[in-house]
Amino acid sequence: MRDFTYYTPTEVVFGRSAEDHVAELVKKYGGHRVLIHYGGGSVVRSGLLDKVCRQLEEAGVAFIKFGGVVPNPRLDLVREGIELCRKERIDMVLAVGGGSAMDSAKAIAYGVRYDGDVWDFFAGKAKATQALPVGVVVTNPATGSEMSDSCVITNEQEKDKRGYSSPFGRCRFAVSNPERTFTLPPYQTSAGIADIMMHTMERYFSNDMDMALTEHLAEALLRTLKENAYRVLADPADYVARAQVMWGGSLAHNGLTECGMERDWACHKMEHELSGMFDVTHGAGLTALWPTWARYVYKTNVERFVRFAVNVMGLPNNPEDPEGTALKGIEAMEQFYRDIRMPVTTTELLGRELTDTEIEELARRCSHDGAITVGKLRVLGREDMKAVYKLSR
Amino acid sequence: MRDFTYYTPTEVVFGRSAEDHVAELVKKYGGHRVLIHYGGGSVVRSGLLDKVCRQLEEAGVAFIKFGGVVPNPRLDLVREGIELCRKERIDMVLAVGGGSAMDSAKAIAYGVRYDGDVWDFFAGKAKATQALPVGVVVTNPATGSEMSDSCVITNEQEKDKRGYSSPFGRCRFAVSNPERTFTLPPYQTSAGIADIMMHTMERYFSNDMDMALTEHLAEALLRTLKENAYRVLADPADYVARAQVMWGGSLAHNGLTECGMERDWACHKMEHELSGMFDVTHGAGLTALWPTWARYVYKTNVERFVRFAVNVMGLPNNPEDPEGTALKGIEAMEQFYRDIRMPVTTTELLGRELTDTEIEELARRCSHDGAITVGKLRVLGREDMKAVYKLSR
Numbered sequence: 015m016r017d018f019t020y021y022t023p024t025e026v027v028f029g030r031s032a033e034d035h036v037a038e039l040v041k042k043y044g045g046h047r048v049l050i051h052y053g054g055g056s057v058v059r060s061g062l063l064d065k066v067c068r069q070l071e072e073a074g075v076a077f078i079k080f081g082g083v084v085p086n087p088r089l090d091l092v093r094e095g096i097e098l099c100r101k102e103r104i105d106m107v108l109a110v111g112g113g114s115a116m117d118s119a120k121a122i123a124y125g126v127r128y129d130g131d132v133w134d135f136f137a138g139k140a141k142a143t144q145a146l147p148v149g150v151v152v153t154n155p156a157t158g159s160e161m162s163d164s165c166v167i168t169n170e171q172e173k174d175k176r177g178y179s180s181p182f183g184r185c186r187f188a189v190s191n192p193e194r195t196f197t198l199p200p201y202q203t204s205a206g207i208a209d210i211m212m213h214t215m216e217r218y219f220s221n222d223m224d225m226a227l228t229e230h231l232a233e234a235l236l237r238t239l240k241e242n243a244y245r246v247l248a249d250p251a252d253y254v255a256r257a258q259v260m261w262g263g264s265l266a267h268n269g270l271t272e273c274g275m276e277r278d279w280a281c282h283k284m285e286h287e288l289s290g291m292f293d294v295t296h297g298a299g300l301t302a303l304w305p306t307w308a309r310y311v312y313k314t315n316v317e318r319f320v321r322f323a324v325n326v327m328g329l330p331n332n333p334e335d336p337e338g339t340a341l342k343g344i345e346a347m348e349q350f351y352r353d354i355r356m357p358v359t360t361t362e363l364l365g366r367e368l369t370d371t372e373i374e375e376l377a378r379r380c381s382h383d384g385a386i387t388v389g390k391l392r393v394l395g396r397e398d399m400k401a402v403y404k405l406s407r
Numbered sequence: 408m409r410d411f412t413y414y415t416p417t418e419v420v421f422g423r424s425a426e427d428h429v430a431e432l433v434k435k436y437g438g439h440r441v442l443i444h445y446g447g448g449s450v451v452r453s454g455l456l457d458k459v460c461r462q463l464e465e466a467g468v469a470f471i472k473f474g475g476v477v478p479n480p481r482l483d484l485v486r487e488g489i490e491l492c493r494k495e496r497i498d499m500v501l502a503v504g505g506g507s508a509m510d511s512a513k514a515i516a517y518g519v520r521y522d523g524d525v526w527d528f529f530a531g532k533a534k535a536t537q538a539l540p541v542g543v544v545v546t547n548p549a550t551g552s553e554m555s556d557s558c559v560i561t562n563e564q565e566k567d568k569r570g571y572s573s574p575f576g577r578c579r580f581a582v583s584n585p586e587r588t589f590t591l592p593p594y595q596t597s598a599g600i601a602d603i604m605m606h607t608m609e610r611y612f613s614n615d616m617d618m619a620l621t622e623h624l625a626e627a628l629l630r631t632l633k634e635n636a637y638r639v640l641a642d643p644a645d646y647v648a649r650a651q652v653m654w655g656g657s658l659a660h661n662g663l664t665e666c667g668m669e670r671d672w673a674c675h676k677m678e679h680e681l682s683g684m685f686d687v688t689h690g691a692g693l694t695a696l697w698p699t700w701a702r703y704v705y706k707t708n709v710e711r712f713v714r715f716a717v718n719v720m721g722l723p724n725n726p727e728d729p730e731g732t733a734l735k736g737i738e739a740m741e742q743f744y745r746d747i748r749m750p751v752t753t754t755e756l757l758g759r760e761l762t763d764t765e766i767e768e769l770a771r772r773c774s775h776d777g778a779i780t781v782g783k784l785r786v787l788g789r790e791d792m793k794a795v796y797k798l799s800r
Contacts, residue, residue: 015650226634226647227628230631238623265624274654
């Protein structure tokens, strides 16, 4: 059993009334001049942005609106945000939106308190020692950024998508109202659920087999998400089901489901190359790779895949044929992805086959020219990556 | 589904190497002049206290040792600690020990930053607005104080045991090394497990039936604790099993298993009167009451008790006879308590029957002379309390 540190300081205010507490939370955590960071579209149309602004006005908190975040949030906008914060002496970044707005806000918060270029953190050239406080009003549960210590930014010049994690990347507070997710289109809903589940699966598919509590909590979370995926797709305004997904999104990535275990992250890393290169939706990129990854690696730890089949997918255990049970679990997950209309191959994801040249390039980037491996359950080198990308077609 | 706030800022450093980080954590959270608060006995004999002191010395952190905490920690000692902290300009309280040391440390931390008498908080006459920072080195997982927002103190003059909860009661950090629990006697081990499980059961036995994620996480936690109870009693030095219990103790009471649900707490409140009056071990007091409580209230929400029977105790569901299934679940839990050598009646707890006069007095205190009720799944007034105490003989 591995030693671990568990640190989830984010105050999460959750429920129908959650948004009434935004100004109170901003003040509690020291916001006097706030950068409100968002994308556009739904947070404007729904009136959420106005609601937040009105609250801050009434509470006498100064703020500046800074929109324009896009999915796979861009480094250029982050740099612009950093300049703006400095110029306006901003002391808190408040993201209103989904993972893109939250991740972009975190990157801005790092950058404001750093003398060099913010990309240094993502390129592994610097370690954060501080950041502006960040608060979030969540509208799309997927990335889990509201409670996680990580953020992912795309360097559009280099078509490079990279994550950075540190304790300073934890939000001070998160405001989560499941009603805000009623209007998410089915594709975004499904991709979000896939991402949420994968955050815990990347931790669950580990060779550490003795941390029963973490394992059982992870299984409970995955089962609940799976059940509620069908419910939210059948009725997008099912508050209780949306709440399970939203709260599950926070818990799946806040560290709870990794305590005492080694994490894998192979699928996430291989997917980041896909969405970095093709600008696809992250959750869909994950489901396009996972079945192939699982079949490629399962023999390394058949027992783990058996537990997944039985305890998460609810299949009968056949002790005579553990490999068969393991494979049935993978098939069942693949079928679940199909049920929620997610791609299960990269060909379905992109609408065409990856070319051999693209595969070379994806594996080259993912392996940093062969310098690094990904994954822990099974360590994957550049040739393995190529094989997985190929088999995923 | 209820709105909720989830706030667990405590940094938990967990594992064999955890104790190496005490001084680093003290400094990180602003400790310069530290009150080390403990009981005596095992933390002295085991060398843990010396280890902590040595680390602080080497790190150049000033400290004063203040021992003498006893189970069901006393108000007098808390008051003494407050005086000492003021005199010595202490800026952090570091508890080394189990729930008693942790709760006493929290009470001292409240008192130092309050002008009136610290009992005001417990008597409901004041609300904390601040407290000294508290860190803990945990040696006995039971109360969950390391991550919870609560502490329980006994006013020995008035034989009154009361709890107080507030966000300021959250520890800044907790250091948990399962090895430190190897030497816990079987009775303390079992009582601790009973207390841990009850912290989640008090939340699980709710009339809120729609928060599937919280419910499934609670069930996973209870199953894991139950399985590992047998393992630690069979082999007190089973590191992995001790770790499940210790980490389970933190999660069972940090708020995770109540998100979106109404809590009950009837058993805890009725037990506090027992241990306030007879100075018995809290966990044993809980098991002495729970089977009676459960049979007294289960008809109010048979479905909840059925889920407990099936999802926690692993019994088959008989849809023809939900009441029968519910009762079998209670019986199975009672048997589990017997298996781990915990009392299942107050007569077993005390070695004699409660007298009618004592029952009158317990119910009088627990109901504040009939002014308050306890419990939410089923609300229990003074007469109900008398009935439960009587039936528990």
